[in-house]
Amino acid sequence: MDAKRAIAELERKVGELNELGQREGLALSEEIGCLQARLRDLRRSLLPAQATPEWETVKLARQPQRPYPLDYLSRIMEDIYELHGDRLYGDDQAVVAGLGRFAGQTVVFVGTQRGRSLEENKRRNFGMPHPEGYRKALRVMQLAARFGFPIFSLIDTPGAYPGIGAEERNIGGALAESIYRMFQLPVPIIVAIIGEGGSGGALGLAVGDRILMLEHAVYSVITPEGCAGIIWRDRTKAPEAAKALKLTAPHLLELGVIDQIIPEPPGGAHHDPDAAARALKEALDRQLQELLKLDQAELLARRGEKFQRMGCYEELTIAVGQSKEG
Amino acid sequence: MPIFGNKQYFRVKLEAEERGKDEALWLKCKSCGQLVFKRQVQQNRNICPKCGEYFFLTARERIKSLVDERSFRDIARPLVAVDPLHFVDLKPYPQRLEQAQQETGLASALVLGRAKIEKLPVILAVMDLRFIGGSMGSVMGEQIVHGLHRAAARRRAFILVSSTGGARMQEGILSLMQMAKVSAARHLLAEAAVPFISVLTYPTTAGVLASIASLGDVTLAEKGALIGFAGPRVIKATINQELPPGFQTAQFALEHGIVDQVVSRAEMRGEIARLLRFFVPGSGKMKRVPSGPTARQNGR
Ligand SMILES: [Zn+2]
Numbered sequence: 001m002d003a004k005r006a007i008a009e010l011e012r013k014v015g016e017l018n019e020l021g022q023r024e025g026l027a028l029s030e031e032i033g034c035l036q037a038r039l040r041d042l043r044r045s046l047l048p049a050q051a052t053p054e055w056e057t058v059k060l061a062r063q064p065q066r067p068y069p070l071d072y073l074s075r076i077m078e079d080i081y082e083l084h085g086d087r088l089y090g091d092d093q094a095v096v097a098g099l100g101r102f103a104g105q106t107v108v109f110v111g112t113q114r115g116r117s118l119e120e121n122k123r124r125n126f127g128m129p130h131p132e133g134y135r136k137a138l139r140v141m142q143l144a145a146r147f148g149f150p151i152f153s154l155i156d157t158p159g160a161y162p163g164i165g166a167e168e169r170n171i172g173g174a175l176a177e178s179i180y181r182m183f184q185l186p187v188p189i190i191v192a193i194i195g196e197g198g199s200g201g202a203l204g205l206a207v208g209d210r211i212l213m214l215e216h217a218v219y220s221v222i223t224p225e226g227c228a229g230i231i232w233r234d235r236t237k238a239p240e241a242a243k244a245l246k247l248t249a250p251h252l253l254e255l256g257v258i259d260q261i262i263p264e265p266p267g268g269a270h271h272d273p274d275a276a277a278r279a280l281k282e283a284l285d286r287q288l289q290e291l292l293k294l295d296q297a298e299l300l301a302r303r304g305e306k307f308q309r310m311g312c313y314e315e316l317t318i319a320v321g322q323s324k325e326g
Numbered sequence: 327m328p329i330f331g332n333k334q335y336f337r338v339k340l341e342a343e344e345r346g347k348d349e350a351l352w353l354k355c356k357s358c359g360q361l362v363f364k365r366q367v368q369q370n371r372n373i374c375p376k377c378g379e380y381f382f383l384t385a386r387e388r389i390k391s392l393v394d395e396r397s398f399r400d401i402a403r404p405l406v407a408v409d410p411l412h413f414v415d416l417k418p419y420p421q422r423l424e425q426a427q428q429e430t431g432l433a434s435a436l437v438l439g440r441a442k443i444e445k446l447p448v449i450l451a452v453m454d455l456r457f458i459g460g461s462m463g464s465v466m467g468e469q470i471v472h473g474l475h476r477a478a479a480r481r482r483a484f485i486l487v488s489s490t491g492g493a494r495m496q497e498g499i500l501s502l503m504q505m506a507k508v509s510a511a512r513h514l515l516a517e518a519a520v521p522f523i524s525v526l527t528y529p530t531t532a533g534v535l536a537s538i539a540s541l542g543d544v545t546l547a548e549k550g551a552l553i554g555f556a557g558p559r560v561i562k563a564t565i566n567q568e569l570p571p572g573f574q575t576a577q578f579a580l581e582h583g584i585v586d587q588v589v590s591r592a593e594m595r596g597e598i599a600r601l602l603r604f605f606v607p608g609s610g611k612m613k614r615v616p617s618g619p620t621a622r623q624n625g626r
Contacts, residue, residue, distance in 0.1 A: 171556075173535075179537060308471065311467050
């Protein structure tokens with residue numbers, strides 16, 4: 001209702017300005033253009049949110065029946081042994097970490113884990129980790145480095161938890177530390193975005209030599225809802241934001257952020273978790289065989305270079321205000 | 327005059343007039359609500375003379391407040407942002423960029439230079455909050471990496487002054503990846519034993535706090551800073567309760583072990599210089615063991 005009244009008000013103002021401009025011979029096109037842009041936005045805000053293919057993918061990625069890390073790990077590993085706690089504060093169950101046997105060799109796994117029931121979701125905080133989750137994962141990844149075990153990281157999180165305790169225990173620092181240290185672990189790291197890759201909370205465990213993504217997963221700097229809230233002050237415009245953010249696997253492959261898209265069974269991974277797990281296992285196995293051919297120095301150098309290449313800008317020639325560098 | 331539209335690149339000169347300053351003589355303090363004489367505020371380091379509230383500094387103002395006179399040289403690479411996503415916004419991203427450039431006279435949200443602080447050579451990287459919220463996109467990521475390389479190669483301390491809302495949404499996933507990129511390059515300083523002082527000011531949040539800003543050897547918070555990964559509004563909406571008083575302030579960060587010191591604006595320059603003197607090459611008597619993961623792996 002407010003929007004409708006605001007539109008009427010703006011239309012009246014535009015009319016007045018037009019009239020004023022003509023009567024007094026004033027150039028008011030800038031002011032009028034400004035009001036008209038505001039009008040366009042308001043009119044658009046009254047339209048029902050448009051569905052977009054990207055938004056359909058977001059919904060699939062968040063599908064509550066979709067397999068989570070432990071569903072995949074139990075299918076692709078011969079044995080798994082979960083480890084608990086960060087040795088500092090507690091055991092964050094939004095993050096899982098531990099040892100696994102994969103194709104005859106020991107590996108370490110880390111991942112963000114949602115719950116399926118309300119009860120389990122309370123325990124796992126809907127897959128939104130606190131600092132201790134990242135510190136647990138880092139502790140276990142450093143164990144992997146000591147023994148030369150490759151690391152698999154399976155990501156499915158809306159993001160790190162925005163709460164008082166998380167801030168008090170320095171969630172920003174925990175993420176930074178995890179990202180920084182993952183560049184120095186001299187063992188192969190393969191990341192798979194299996195559901196929702198939510199911003200810094202996902203990146204905190206997503207530094208690796210290969211970044212894989214399931215066909216219907218998404219990976220984004222901000223949730224579509226958050227983005228829509230900032231741009232249009234209206235979270236129901238999330239479908240449009242999803243489109244703008246280019247957060248689906250094909251877009252990310254094109255942007256050079258991921259290395260491989262893992263196809264899902266028809267309808268999505270939740271329609272046939274066994275088939276989805278087989279595809280994931282095959283991809284992990286193939287990538288791991290390649291990475292195991294590299295020595296440690298080469299592995300680390302390539303991991304660093306991979307991320308140094310990410311980004312997009314234009315380099316100009318200096319023409320004005322030039323000064324010598326020193 | 328579109329200064330970057332014609333593909334020229336302007337280096338930052340401290341002597342140049344600050345752009346985007348309005349003509350008003352008075353301004354109203356957001357904190358105490360009083361009208362204060364603008365010149366008086368400026369002479370008071372942009373701190374409200376009535377209530378002591380800190381107003382943020384532009385990158386130029388910040389640099390002037392920290393470095394020795396005439397010691398600053400812009401060493402940024404001549405980079406400007408592009409629109410890799412063709413991002414749909416109320417305003418097209420290129421237009422938003424051009425407007426930010428016009429308003430600030432800067433090419434990007436980060437100014438990078440070499441300078442001296444009480445005669446000690448540093449590489450200084452300073453964010454400007456006016457430039458799309460000081461957000462980190464591909465250009466800022468690359469400039470920070472460039473600064474880290476330069477600091478390591480020339481053995482100059484690296485000083486980062488953050489003032490940012492986090493990653494630049496308009497560059498989507500590529501801005502998220504800048505967090506990884508700058509964090510990866512941080513080890514250059516560790517290997518060269520070059521100190522990194524991270525200065526957190528109003529505001530240091532989200533993607534920048536969760537990467538390079540949290541990776542300093544020493545971390546200082548300026549009085550009046552806001553320091554937090556998630557914004558207060560987001561947290562409030564999530565937990566559905568009021569935030570405790572003083573939440574995410576500099577003092578909060580100190581009390582929770584997130585920063586080493588809280589420093590007033592007037593003392594920041596002296597405090598950084600004092601710290602740097604502890605790190606002057608040759609200050610440590612122990613021979614340095616080669617660092618880095620490979621060295622450690624073979625170190626048995
Ligand atoms: Zn005041």
